[in-house]
Every structure is written in structure tokens, then in C-alpha cells.
Amino acid sequence: MGIEIRADGLVMTYGDVRAVDGVTFSVAPGEFFGLLGPNGAGKTTTLEMIEGLRQPMAGTVRVGEHEPWKREPELQRRMGVQLQSSSFFERLTAREQLDTFGALYGVAAGRTDEMLEQVGLVDKAGVRTEDLSGGQKQRLSIACALIHDPEIVFLDEPTAALDPQARRNLWDVLRQINESGRTVILTTHHMDEAEALCDRVAIMDSGRILVLDTPAALVRGLDAPVRISLAPGTLSLDAAREIAGDDPIDDTESSLTITTRDPSRILTALAGRDALAGLSVKGASLEDVFLELTGREYRA
Amino acid sequence: MTAFRALARAMLKGFFRDRMAFFFAVIFPLMFLVLFGGIFTNQGVSKAEIIQVGPVAVLDDIPKEAAAYFKDSLEITTSSDEKDALEQVRKGDADAMITQRGDQLVVRYSRADQVKAATVQGTFQAIVQSANIAATGQPPRFSLTTDQVEDDSLESIQYYTPGLMGWAIASGATFGAATNLVVWRKNGLLRRLRLAPIPTRSVVLARVAVSIAIALVQATIFLGVGIALFGLRLTGSWPMIIPLLVCGTLAFMAIGLLAGAVAKSEEAAVGISNFVVLPMAFLSGSFFPLDGAPGYVTAISKVLPLKHLNDGMLDTMVRGEGPSSALVPMAVLLGFAVVVTAIASRLFRWGD
Ligand SMILES: Nc1ncnc2c1ncn2[C@@H]1O[C@H](COP(=O)(O)OP(=O)(O)OP(=O)(O)O)[C@@H](O)[C@H]1O
Ligand SMILES: [Mg+2]
Numbered sequence: 001m002g003i004e005i006r007a008d009g010l011v012m013t014y015g016d017v018r019a020v021d022g023v024t025f026s027v028a029p030g031e032f033f034g035l036l037g038p039n040g041a042g043k044t045t046t047l048e049m050i051e052g053l054r055q056p057m058a059g060t061v062r063v064g065e066h067e068p069w070k071r072e073p074e075l076q077r078r079m080g081v082q083l084q085s086s087s088f089f090e091r092l093t094a095r096e097q098l099d100t101f102g103a104l105y106g107v108a109a110g111r112t113d114e115m116l117e118q119v120g121l122v123d124k125a126g127v128r129t130e131d132l133s134g135g136q137k138q139r140l141s142i143a144c145a146l147i148h149d150p151e152i153v154f155l156d157e158p159t160a161a162l163d164p165q166a167r168r169n170l171w172d173v174l175r176q177i178n179e180s181g182r183t184v185i186l187t188t189h190h191m192d193e194a195e196a197l198c199d200r201v202a203i204m205d206s207g208r209i210l211v212l213d214t215p216a217a218l219v220r221g222l223d224a225p226v227r228i229s230l231a232p233g234t235l236s237l238d239a240a241r242e243i244a245g246d247d248p249i250d251d252t253e254s255s256l257t258i259t260t261r262d263p264s265r266i267l268t269a270l271a272g273r274d275a276l277a278g279l280s281v282k283g284a285s286l287e288d289v290f291l292e293l294t295g296r297e298y299r300a
Numbered sequence: 301m302t303a304f305r306a307l308a309r310a311m312l313k314g315f316f317r318d319r320m321a322f323f324f325a326v327i328f329p330l331m332f333l334v335l336f337g338g339i340f341t342n343q344g345v346s347k348a349e350i351i352q353v354g355p356v357a358v359l360d361d362i363p364k365e366a367a368a369y370f371k372d373s374l375e376i377t378t379s380s381d382e383k384d385a386l387e388q389v390r391k392g393d394a395d396a397m398i399t400q401r402g403d404q405l406v407v408r409y410s411r412a413d414q415v416k417a418a419t420v421q422g423t424f425q426a427i428v429q430s431a432n433i434a435a436t437g438q439p440p441r442f443s444l445t446t447d448q449v450e451d452d453s454l455e456s457i458q459y460y461t462p463g464l465m466g467w468a469i470a471s472g473a474t475f476g477a478a479t480n481l482v483v484w485r486k487n488g489l490l491r492r493l494r495l496a497p498i499p500t501r502s503v504v505l506a507r508v509a510v511s512i513a514i515a516l517v518q519a520t521i522f523l524g525v526g527i528a529l530f531g532l533r534l535t536g537s538w539p540m541i542i543p544l545l546v547c548g549t550l551a552f553m554a555i556g557l558l559a560g561a562v563a564k565s566e567e568a569a570v571g572i573s574n575f576v577v578l579p580m581a582f583l584s585g586s587f588f589p590l591d592g593a594p595g596y597v598t599a600i601s602k603v604l605p606l607k608h609l610n611d612g613m614l615d616t617m618v619r620g621e622g623p624s625s626a627l628v629p630m631a632v633l634l635g636f637a638v639v640v641t642a643i644a645s646r647l648f649r650w651g652d
Contacts, residue, residue: 051495052495053491053494053495053650053651071494071495073497073498074497076495076496076497077497079495081492081495083488083491083492085487085488086487086488087484087487087488087489087491087492088487088489089310089311089314089489090314090318090483091313091314091317091318092310092313092314096310096313099306100306100307100309100310101496103302103303103305103306104303104306104307104493104496104497104498105496105497106302106497128317
């Protein structure tokens, strides 16, 4: 098992819009890969070229030896796709949707129960998809993508409409899938999700990949200061100044915070004074990397 | 094969669970059949009401066989007040007044109802003629026999069932294909199916099979109601309507696919289908015969697939013609299907 994905110089334009503008990356077999980027960055379009829904206008994409846009059934059987919008047959129940998709992939009927179980929809099996909640639809859509036990799974914003529990449950499902050796490629707007799940992430904007690395390396690369906070009253402001030296201090009613690039020195000093009540240490996160790279302003 | 079956099952379930679609494909046309059947079956041509004033020899001495014949078309009451009778005719309460002055038979009628006016005139002409012949004492030399050309009589239900059935099948197939295409394109299912390891033709064939199955269900219900409630009688080669329906369904599906390819939304698809199917049904004689229609209407109807389906069904299921009479309509329908499908496939898009 294991197919490599290689995208090289992918380009896709819609009229004047260069939706994808020279994207190059590869995903190793068994890797968990994340595509991040603001709305309209070109994530969905990039995925569509790899899934085989669109032929790149320039560049090449290979999944194993196959070019996906040729839609060869051997390859299609090995890929599972959840599109950004849930697409179901009208007026069928959750169970019937899974049975139908299963039949399209030549899967035995028993898989339906397994999948319902896996995405927590057993008691919704007889409900028509029109009557499912947004999050339930999304879970069903993911189950439909996994019904034939694919080697590569594409998920376009799989957790967009999920409540926190469902999100964590889905993370578990995706981890299991990935741990059994399958490749997972997902797009998401949740940075915590990418940090928690992905081996590597690519951050895109305006059709280009800005950075591509492991989440930890990206955060480290940002070289952002760490925020160390204490409960108010744990440390006098003078004592804090003495410890912090040149590092900025922010004393508010709810906490006292030192922002530093040398957390070990500060933490050692605090421990020496036994002043650790209400301690919290916040490093930079992927979200900071994302905002740093793509800016904070809204855009179309 | 499993893909074909799974898709066909999904589409069929989707159709039968859609109450609106089922209503418009089956119940709505059936309402027309019941309505038309009710209006035209129980209503003979109503009799002309005649008021006879004073003694009228030709009516009083009428031979028995003739009396029976006249009784079918005339209802005669007597009165002694000529002025009052005339007033009744004028007001439309009676259709004519008749009285005899010497050897003159005087008929006063109103032109308000032209058909009855003609009936009254014709009937009394005939009465006077036969009275004249009787007066000569000679036996009549010529006699008249009338008989309709249809095997029995093409009663109205015999005409309306094929026409309304054609309309029902045309709307079912057109709307089904159009909305199916638009909904699946808009919700992304077409793209999703494109990624499944199935050939495109299994999706198309599933839709064709489902449309044909729906058409056969419609036909069964129509014929069942026609036969059970309105005394519809099928003639010899009626099973030919099955291949006719298959060809017709392909032609109307093609129209639906074209509408679905052009339409941006489900509402637009329904609108376009309506815009095509309803005028087509009128111009194809689904609701009333086109015999008296002007030449250009007949000319337009010749290019409409429903006209050919209706003709084929009329010929085989009620006019008693042989199976071969269905061949030309079938060929026309298939040709239409091929041409329109080719156009639709040029405009086809997998997604928005
Ligand atoms: N079918 C289309 N026709 C025209 N323009 C399109 C089409 N699909 C996408 N675009 C444009 O291409 C650009 C990239 O779109 P894409 O859907 O790939 O972004 P995305 O990163 O997936 O965004 P989101 O996070 O909102 O899902 C956008 O500017 C979008 O408006
Ligand atoms: Mg997207």
C-alpha cells in the first residue's frame, strides 16, 4: 500500500482569476497533509486537480503513476473524496446514501453499519439527509468518502460545521485512518486542527504556497516571544521588573504577563521565588504563523 | 451493473418520495381524465325543445318508426297560446315553435343556438319531405344508411385517454430529467459521481430506465382508470403503446436534459419545462382534437414529438390499426431524441 502524490507547477485560472498559480508539493504515502489559507486562496481548486475533477491548465499532477483527470477506475477506487459541499441523493436516508455510494464502489452492504458507527450516526440511520443537521450531514458526507476504505482520503473542510465534540471525535477517526497507513489530505480554517493532526501543512494565499513545513517548524520559524502569565498578586510589580529585565510587562486586574524570548530564564527565576500561582505559558501557535503570513485584513 | 442498479434505485426512491413530482406526473393528468371523461361521456347532445301550437297534422300522423327517430332529437310540448310560445322561444326557454296554417307548416326558431337551429330546420325539412312523399302514395325509391367509420364509435374517452396519457408522460419525463440534472449539478452530486469508478453511461442509463419505468406506471394507471371507470376499450394492437412509450420517453427526456443543461436553478428548469410541455400538449391535440385547426397549427404540430406519440397511440390503442402504424411515430420520436440529446450534451456541464 502507499501511493505518492506529486503536484508540479499546477495552474488553474477562471477568466482573469488565477485561482491556482504554480503550486508544487508532494505528499508521501501515509502522510497527513494540511492545506491552509484564507477564503479564496485556491485550496479547493488545488484539491480538485489532484482528485481528478479538473485538468490543470499548466503543470502536472501524478497520483502514483496515474494522472487523476483521466479518471481511471483503478485509481478512483483507491481515493475517497469529501467535497466542500455535501452532495447527496435527494430524499434518501443516511443508510440508503451509504448503501448507494457503497454499491458505486462495489462494497459489501455490511460496511454501512460500520461507517454509521464510526461517525456516530447509528440512531440517524433512518433519517433522510434533508432532515439531518449541518454537522450530521457533514459526518455522513465523510462516511460516504470512507465507505470503500480508500488509501488516499481528500477532505475539504471536514470540520467546518461540527460542534466541539463532533470535531474531536472526527479527529480521532481521521487519526485512526492515518495510523492504519492511509494518506489524508485536508483543508481547514482551524489552525488547532492542523497543528493537532497534520504531519506537514502548506499555507496558501492567492493561488500560491507561501510556506510548507511541519507545524512545529513553522511556529519555531516565526521566532515569536512567549507569554508567561501569573495570577494577580503572586508577584509584586517591582519583583516582576527585576526578573523580566528588558522584557515588557503587562499588569492587569486579571493577570500579570511577561512577554519574553527567553522563557527558561524567567521560569527558573519564578520557580526560585516559588511564585508560580496561576501560571500559564503561551507560545506562538500556527495561527500566529498564519496571520503573520496572510495578514489580518479581510479579503474576497 | 451494480452501479446502474444502485443509481436507478436511488432515483426511483427519490421520485416516489417526492409528493409534488408524483402528483404532477400521475394525479394531476388523471384529474383531467376524470374531468373530461365525466363531461363528455354522460352528456349526449341535448334535445331541441319544440312547442307545438294547435294541431299539426304531420306531427300527429307521423309513422311509428319515424316518431322514434324524431324523439331522439326533438322534445315536443303542446300549447294553445301562440304569443306565449313565441315569447318562450325568444327568451331561449324553448328552441322553436311550430304551428300549422292550412298546408303551411310554420316553424319559428331562434338563432341563439345555431346547432339547435340547424337541427330544427333540418328535421322539419325532412318531416315535410316525407309527408309529401307519403301524399303521392308511392313507396320511396332511395333510402339512406349511415354508419361511422371507427370500428364502433370513437367515443370521447377513446380519444382523450391517449392524448392525456401522452401529456402525462411528456411532462413526467421532461420534468424528471430536467430537475434531476439541475439538482445533481447544483448539489455537487454529479461531480461526486464523476469521481466514482463508474462509467458515465451507467448514470445516463439509470436515468433512462427510471424515466421509462415511471412512464409505464403512468400508462398502467391511466389505462386502468379509463377501462374501469369510463368504459375505455383497447383495440387489437394496443401493446404497441409500450415501444411507443419507450421512444416517447427518450424524446421527452432529451427535452428535459436540454432544459436542465440550460437552466441555472431548479425553478428555472421547471419553468422551461412548463414553457415547452404545455403548449406542446395543446398543439399535439392532447386536450382537444386538431381537426378544425388552421393549417399552420397542423404544420407546427408535425415537428412536435408529442403529436407523433399521440397519433401512434390513437392508431394502435383505439383506432384498431395494425402494429405497423406505430413504426413511423417511433422512428420520428427516436430521431427527435437523438438530435435533441446531441444538442443537450454540447451544453452539458458537470458542475457550476
Ligand atoms: N467555478 C469557478 N468559477 C470561477 N471562479 C472560481 C470557481 N471556483 C473558484 N473560483 C475562484 O477561484 C479562487 C479560488 O477558489 P477556491 O474555491 O479554490 O478557494 P478556497 O481556498 O477553497 O476558498 P474557501 O476557503 O473559501 O473554500 C477564488 O477567487 C474563487 O472565486
Ligand atoms: Mg474551498
